[in-house]
Amino acid sequence: MYSFGYTISRFCFVVWMVVLHFIRVYGRKNLPKKGPFIFASNHVSLGDPPIVGVACNTVPLHFLAKEELFYGKRWGWWFTWTKCIPISRDKNNFKATKEILAKLKEGRAIGLFPEGTRSETGELQEAEIGVGFLAVKSKAPVIPMYIYGSKKALPVGGPYRMGLPIKVYIGKSVDLSEAEKISDRRQKYRFASDKIMQAIASLKRQAE
16 A cells, blocks of 8 residues: 555656656556565656656555665655665664565565666666575565666766656566575575666667
8 A cells, every 4th residue: 555655746757757758668567566576677867756756656665765864954854754764874774674585575566676776877786685685585686677767867976967868677586496405594685686777688688
């Protein structure tokens, strides 16, 4: 069920992306009709979270957001309003991990960026091992996604460029069955993380 905050925000983002960036989404047939699932995308721009939310038109997504954003005077309320999950880069994120797994167990969907941070060059980076942990532990389907065009339209530290097109490519659920055969837990999670990034890389080749 969509929260009021998420519904209003997504509507505004859809209008923004359709009117000003002529967004095209390919592969929506690969989206599950309901959760749980993990929606995993590349990350090159501040506009990527809204784009992911626009692309996913079947169920609402819970996004991860830096803990300090929740305390911002201007927009802090918005992250709570849209049901984001606070996460810290400097502390143990046991609480956030527990919340993510709980939401997946409840049948919710999570939107995340396996690389953990934006790529300054636009090239794909190595996924953080925690993404593989979440995928293996929850056994939730992982749907890969690649965003094309957001780096030019909404560059980090650069001017916003209205009118540049944005395209989104959604792939089939990542097959992580081989990960279950790996006994060492760290290797298992690393394997899963790498498989997810390989799926995103495949979509990148399709886009370019």
